[in-house]
Amino acid sequence: MTLPGSPFLAYQGADLFLDDVPLRDLVKQHGSPLYVYSRRAMLAALAPYQRALQGRAHLVCYAVKANSNLAVLQTFAKAGCGFDIVSEGELARVLAAGGEAGKVVFSGVGKTRREMRLALEAGVRCFNVESTAELEVLSQVASEIGRTARVSLRVNPDVDAGTHPYISTGLKGNKFGVAHEVALATYRRAASLPGIEVVGIDCHIGSQITEVSPYLDALDRVLDLVEAIEAEGIRIHHLDLGGGLGITYTDEVPPAADVLIGQLLAKIDARGHGHREIVFEPGRSLVGNAGVLLTEVMFLKPGEQKNFCVVDAAMNDLMRPALYEAYMSIVNTQQPDGATEVWDVVGPVCESGDWLGRDRALNVQAGDVLAVLSAGAYGMTMASNYNTRGRAAELMVDGNQVWVVREREAVADLFKLEMLLPV
Ligand SMILES: *Cc1c(COP(=O)(O)O)cnc(C)c1O
Secondary structure, three states: OOOOOOOOEEEEOOEEEEOOEEHHHHHHHHOOOEEEEEHHHHHHHHHHHHHHHOOOOEEEEEEHHHOOOHHHHHHHHHOOOEEEEOOHHHHHHHHHOOOOHHHEEEOOOOOOHHHHHHHHHHOOOEEEEOOHHHHHHHHHHHHHOOOOEEEEEEEEOOOOOOOOHHHEOOOOOOOOOEEHHHHHHHHHHHHHOOOEEEEEEEOOOEOOEOOOHHHHHHHHHHHHHHHHHHHOOOOOOEEEOOOOEOOOOOOOOOOOHHHHHHHHHHHHHHOOOOOOEEEEOOOHHHHHHHEEEEEEEEEEEOOOOOOEEEEOOOOOOOOHHHHHOOOOOEEEOEOOOOOOEEEEEEOOOOOOOOEEEEEEEEOOOOOOEEEEOOOOOOOHHHOOOOOOOOOOEEEEEEOOEEEEEEOOOOHHHHOOOOOOOOO
16 A cells, blocks of 8 residues: 655554654554654655755745644754744744744734834844735834844735645735735835845745646746846845645645756746845645644444544644645554445544545544544644644654654643633
8 A cells, every 4th residue: 555645654564654663552652643743754855955956045944834843843943944934923933943033034914013023133034025014014113123124025926826725825816915016116115115125035826736837937927026126226135936835645746846946946047047045935845744643543433324433633633624625645553454444534523524534445443543644734733722622742753763742732721821700
């Protein structure tokens, strides 16, 4: 049986291993549900980015929102990465994990004044500004504290990334970025404002992109703008081409990162922009296939129309299926002999939308441990406490080593910030 995604995940005999660790044993030791990530798999996913960019000024800024566990951030910081953040909280995590503020780019349509000030004081490398209104406020905040905000405008190239509407961000109807038509005027405004220094341009057209062509189209649009901006005497130092590269959840065949980057660099060079620093902001493609969510089967509930396999992980642990109807592969961590049946794998939360997989051919029994694959990105970071369920523990493995990198949330943690009324 071949598994989608990671070469670090494979059956040895009947048992599913991540690196050299049998996954079922981890649940016996650490309980269920449980997120497990492979450090090797993360570094292996980073390698083609670094390889393709070698020999030119570049920065790979890992998009923290994909998986913000401190040990994950530490892994990428040690590997030389910068970070793409979208909040004060993510900045604090990056610093706590040993990341450098000078390698941080700050994205997002709704940065608060407080977040701007904290990021300026920390010395982030660049603000990816998404509107004129934000630019004006950033100029005020920077001037007030006597700092200069280095900025890049996130331009909306109006290309269709060919992905799910909720994760497509580069079309006109999206809330993100400055429309292509007004970008030049916004750059002029930026160049005139106190406390603002223009340093780059960026775009991020969506997520789970499995084709090269939308990137190439967006790049052409961005380079057109760069040429128009520089014709007015405003210097653009770096090109930030965002993140968004897809992964294999089932049978998608996204381009390898080095192939994608090779094609982008060829266009950049061909159009005479080869001297610019190149920034990428990958999230999913660095961590998605490096992680699994393990969950124990509680009850089998065969029915007339549907067979339900009730597991102890739910939409609060892993929201992607409920939110995007995302398909995530589900396998048994102990491949049993015998026939499979078709099951809907569902959680205990009181919502019909609480399912992890529909119509899955599985050979399962109560007490088995299932692995939801490709759960390293947008899994734990989207987890909630809905139904007053504590969030799962997280483990990191490397070879045969295993570290707990986040403890399971206890029930007492869940309402410790609440209080009863005095009367
Ligand atoms: C989410 C996001 C990313 C990362 O996207 P992936 O699809 O996870 O690679 C990069 N840049 C920005 C601005 C984002 O919002």
